[in-house]
Amino acid sequence: MESLSHAFKERSVHALKDETLQVALHRAKDGFAVKRAKAVEGLPEFDALRDRAVAIKNHTLENLDHYLERYADAVERSGGKVHWASSAEDARRIVVEICRAAGAKMITKGKSMVGEEVGVNGALEGAGFEVVETDLGEYIIQLAHEPPSHIIVPAVHKTRGQIADLFHENHQKYGLTRKLSEVPEMVNEARQVLRSKYLDADVGITGANFLIAESGTSVIVTNEGNGDLTCSLPRVHIVTAGIEKVVPTAEDATTLLRLLARSATGQDLTTYTTFSTGPKRADDTDGPEEYHVVLVDSGRSTMLADQFREMLRCIRCGACMNHCPVYGAIGGHAYGWVYPGPMGSVLTPLSVGLKEAGNLPNACTLNGHCAEVCPVRIPLPDLLRTLRHREYQLKLGLKPLRWGLAAWVWFTSHPRIYRLGTRVQARMLATLAGRKGRFTRMPLAGGWFKGGRDLPAPQGETFMAVWARRQKERGQ
């Protein structure tokens, strides 16, 4: 997917002014955070599970080559085929080739963030295939020709009214002409449209939440059952997954599953957890004839080798964005690429470059809420700060900020001059503010006031001046 992250500032301001978006965000606000908190409260061993998950992920990442080979061998043993895609371009090409070889016309897709990342839909449509997303949220944004704004609820930015309009506009060709207003009606109508697509599809593409090395099994979680139908009804099943999705055993996958839904939606477990291993066997009643796995690197092995390895623990639960006040204020689209919120602010610069996405690691107050809720304890604020350090070293940031920081460092390491400067500043600001006690504007400090706030004035004397006088009075 093409990045618009360079325009983060403009896009975030636009998002703040978008009243419909704000209605949708406001409605979504707290929902997941409250549900997660309840789920965590109901599981006393949650923190111990997190430690276990971190250990599983760290161990796997340390031995990633080994487990990927084990996984690939197991897939081949079960009759499937593994394709290695080192870049997004490779991944697109491989998926298109498989669909061509299968003589496909219609392709259904279960939700896949890696699919969004590498741009599978665009490539398939460009090659003349009809592609239908089967996850309801993903289906809605496909109709709207928009990217997802959240990794687990891709259409969270849409209001009910907008969705009703989209369905009304797009479903008339199926003879569904009544404009709907109630959620159950809309869900039913989408189901009706999608059902025939499942049956007509030649290829089903899904992502994977976990890949189990010991058995060559891929695991997906859904709440709509669309994953099952996408896996099992078409002739060909393609799994697209990042290489970091592999875990050693089914036991490990279940440990992570216990954390995933609780962290994401506050459910103990999603409604459906689908395991698929290879194509249909001789005595199976259903299942695909061909089973392909496209393992995508696309920058992941670079992360494995540097200080961002911890990011590869991410299980894509979305808890970090559900608890991020910046995400909550602007939604996911402002971030400009596939992954929004804190995890996206780490991943995006690593994928599309710091020059393009330098705003993302900076657009964070380092409040730490994301790290607090991360089920695999990724130190997101530290990683964001590391990206800022990299940006500083590459001299990509704003020049005035660099100059300001350099001046501040000079002052703070010259205490006598610093003392004098702060005394003058405190006195001057207090005098200028006068009887009001605060400023409503000030030259060179426009940023502060642009946030719709005044600036309280200092009391007048610095503490150090007060203290020095007091010490003198005490005769010390």
Added chain:
Amino acid sequence: MSATGSESITDTPIDHPRVGLFVTCLADIYRPNVGLAAVALLEKVGCSVEVPQTQTCCGQPSYNNGDLAGAARTARNTIEAFEDFDYVVVPSGSCAGMLHDFPRLFESEPGWQQRARAMAGKTHELISFLTDVRGLDAVDASFGRAVTYHDSCHGLRALGIKEQPRRLLASVGGLELRELNDSEICCGFGGTFCVKYPEISGRMVADKADAIAATGAKVVLGGDLGCLLNIAGRLGREGGDVSVYHVAEVLAGMADVPGLGDPPGSGGRSR
């Protein structure tokens, strides 16, 4: 009020420790009353307080904007000023957290890293120092108002400060604490974040102001001046009658001055 209280969590409690007060640049410039309140509270728990005149800033502006070398330069100044004290106490969770992070700045300088680590080990945020280290569980102040409390993120998440200020506030005569909905949600200050992304920051602090208004309390307290300046700035812009104080000012019985951004000499907008 007693300095002995329940047994402290330190291994060997010191009767009259020498405490270096790191007042923070914001309190130094904007709110000397916070420094005076901190001194008063520390003296009440038996500390001998000193204020090194060579102290400046904790270095967060550099650290959080990626200039680690600059942050290290500022940090060396702080270490030299404070490493000889029994304790270093800071009336800010954010700046205390920064001092705890100092060892990270000296990965390639073992000597400095050792000094940074030693100092970090005896550095505490003011309120948690009073309760957790000095065993304070009550103060003899009074403040006959309904107040609400904002949990500043760094104190809350990096240092585990949540219950301590509430415990002490419960002992303040006449004070009624009304809990703030979303008290653990960031106010939008974030250091330079608030000027780099003013529109987002502005939305966050406006939400915070709404939550404050919903409590009906006319006083907001917190433990970090950065957040408090932001919140007071927004409340001032909205033109209401809510005053903002650092929690230490109330605990020391020194909130008899105008709140942050209130007109001087007025005794506060809310009076």
